[in-house]
Amino acid sequence: MIEFLMPSLGADMEDATLIEWKKKPGDTVKHGDIIAEVETQKELIEIEIFEEGTIGELLIKEGTKIPVGTVMALINPREVTSETKKEEKIIESIPLQSIEEKIIESIDAPKVEDLSIKTAPLVEKISEDNDLSKITGTEPDETITKDEIENTQEIPIETEKQSSIAEAIRSEVVAAMSQSNREIPHYYLEKRIDMTNVLAWLQVANSKRSQKQRLLPIALLIKATAKSLLEFPDLNAIWDNGLQLKKDINIGFVVSLRTGGIIVPALHHVNIKSIDEIMDALNDIIPRARALRLQSSELSDSTITLTSIVDGGADTVFGVIYPPQVAIIGFGSISEQPFAENEMIGIRSCVSVTLAGDHRATDGLTGSRFLVSLNKHLQNPELL
Numbered sequence: 001m002i003e004f005l006m007p008s009l010g011a012d013m014e015d016a017t018l019i020e021w022k023k024k025p026g027d028t029v030k031h032g033d034i035i036a037e038v039e040t041q042k043e044l045i046e047i048e049i050f051e052e053g054t055i056g057e058l059l060i061k062e063g064t065k066i067p068v069g070t071v072m073a074l075i076n077p078r079e080v081t082s083e084t085k086k087e088e089k090i091i092e093s094i095p096l097q098s099i100e101e102k103i104i105e106s107i108d109a110p111k112v113e114d115l116s117i118k119t120a121p122l123v124e125k126i127s128e129d130n131d132l133s134k135i136t137g138t139e140p141d142e143t144i145t146k147d148e149i150e151n152t153q154e155i156p157i158e159t160e161k162q163s164s165i166a167e168a169i170r171s172e173v174v175a176a177m178s179q180s181n182r183e184i185p186h187y188y189l190e191k192r193i194d195m196t197n198v199l200a201w202l203q204v205a206n207s208k209r210s211q212k213q214r215l216l217p218i219a220l221l222i223k224a225t226a227k228s229l230l231e232f233p234d235l236n237a238i239w240d241n242g243l244q245l246k247k248d249i250n251i252g253f254v255v256s257l258r259t260g261g262i263i264v265p266a267l268h269h270v271n272i273k274s275i276d277e278i279m280d281a282l283n284d285i286i287p288r289a290r291a292l293r294l295q296s297s298e299l300s301d302s303t304i305t306l307t308s309i310v311d312g313g314a315d316t317v318f319g320v321i322y323p324p325q326v327a328i329i330g331f332g333s334i335s336e337q338p339f340a341e342n343e344m345i346g347i348r349s350c351v352s353v354t355l356a357g358d359h360r361a362t363d364g365l366t367g368s369r370f371l372v373s374l375n376k377h378l379q380n381p382e383l384l
Contacts, residue, residue, distance in 0.1 A: 002051050002075040004035065006066045007296055015067045016040045018060050027055045029075065034295070036072070047296040052078040165292050166259035173262060177320050184239075184321050185359040191371040193378055194341075195334050195349045201381040218308060219279040221331055222251055223384045224377040225306060226270040232370045234362050235355075236303045238324040243361045252302030252322065253282070255289040264322065265289045266302040275384055309333045316352040326358035327367075 006016065016038040023035050035049045056074040060066055180186075198220055206214050226249045229236040237245045249271040252264040265285050270278060288294055307319050308331040315335065319328035332352040339348035353374060357367045377384060 001056060002053060002077055003071045004049060004051070004073040004075055006038075006068050006070045006072055007047065008068045008300060015065050016045070017065045018062050018072070019044065020062055021058055022046075023055050025055050025057060029053060029055060038066070038296075044292070045294065045296050045299065049075075051075055054078075163259060166257055166261055169257070169263055170261040176322055180320050180323050184323065186321060187357050187359050187364055187367065188318055189355045189357070189364060189367045189371060190316065191353050191375060192337075192350050193353050193375045194339060195351050195378065197379055198381045199334075199349050213276070215275060215279050216282075217334065218331075219275050219282065220378070220381055220384055221308070222253070222267065222270060222278050222306060223273075223275050224374055225251065225304075225329060226273075227377050227384070228370055228373040229304065230271060231373050232362075232366060234366060235327040235357065235370060237326050237361060238303070239326050239358055239361055240324050243326070246303040248301075248303065250301045250303045252305035252325075253285070254305065254307040255286055257290055263289050263292075263294075264302060264305055265294050265298040266300075268297070268301060304328070306331070316354060318354050319356050321356055321358055326361035328356045330354040330356070 017040075019037045019039050021036050023029060023033070029035060029049050030052045031050055033049050034046045035055075036047045038045055038047055053075045056076045058073050060070070060072045066072065195217070198217060202215055202217065202220070209215070229249050233245050234243065236249055237243055248269055250266040250268050251270050252266050254262050254264050256262055265288075267273075267278065267281050267285065273281065285294075285298065302322070302325065304325055305319065305322050305328040307317055307328065309317050313333045316332045317330035319330045321328050330353065332354075334349055334351045336347050337350040338345055339350060341348075353371060355367045355371055357364075
């Protein structure tokens with residue numbers, strides 16, 4: 001019999017109230033199914049299950065406040081039959097082509113200037129938070145403007161409950177950041193990275209895509225970050241009575257709330273996602289985060305955090321590590337800057353990248369090599 005426990009959904013969370021069971025005794029469940037909805041101080045959260053089996057008994061009544069770690073339900077594990085083993089063996093025998101190979105094979109590079117979709121520079125960052133698939137210009141080659149994006153936005157009606165939840169989120173962030181400054185010995189590094197190749201590659205890639213399929217710079221930044229973390233796994237970890245490395249790369253992505261404050265949902269398994277899959281995940285999770293409708297794993301599974309600044313904002317952002325993580329990466333605004341290369345000075349599109357690391361887990365040498373690796377991957381966007 002498997003015990004399903006009330007998970008911890010935040011650094012300072014102690015309990016939550018069970019609002020509704022989504023499953024009943026006798027129901028079959030599998031990894032990722034939603035088993036219940038609970039309410040914390042900050043929002044309603046759907047709780048996922050990570051086992052396979054049949055619901056045996058629900059031990060907690062709806063409306064009950066549950067401390068973290070309490071047994072909520074008993075689950076009969078899935079029986080492994082000879083047929084199951086046969087199916088698993090067949091699946092294991094299927095060769096998988098790497099995501100990188102599929103991306104490389106799909107590239108048929110037309111000229112950079114041969115574009116049918118254009119966006120104003122400001123829109124490039126605004127669109128990171130919005131779905132451009134609903135926006136069309138009056139002419140095929142017309143530049144999409146900021147006004148066109150804003151005119152298509154659905155304005156949410158803010159309720160008193162949403163306001164109180166947002167205020168609770170701000171309070172939790174303040175508590176976590178205070179804990180971080182008290183307990184974590186930070187070190188900070190910064191590197192300027194030339195983004196010209198990335199932006200040129202995006203122009204070529206987007207010229208062959210519909211507006212709904214457009215890629216944005218942030219998707220490549222996230223993918224490059226994941227590839228560099230594979231080389232420096234000590235940064236993809238938590239500190240809990242010592243360094244604990246994480247196998248999965250779940251990048252927490254900072255999302256600003258319309259009511260003020262931030263929330264940091266996790267993008268799961270970024271290391272095995274393609275750039276298109278990362279873009280789809282962003283388009284899905286950002287509106288749900290702003291509506292405060294995230295699942296429990298999306299709030300608790302981050303192994304490292306990434307924060308970015310929109311165009312026209314600050315050139316550099318220095319993050320504060322969110323405990324128990326051991327690093328946070330910051331991307332400033334992409335802007336045109338003087339850039340020296342091969343004894344020549346030119347104007348290039350650059351971004352300032354920062355790393356804040358926990359000195360108990362890593363040191364400046366590891367952090368510096370990570371930033372060098374990140375730069376290497378961004379100079380070869382076709383390999384991402």
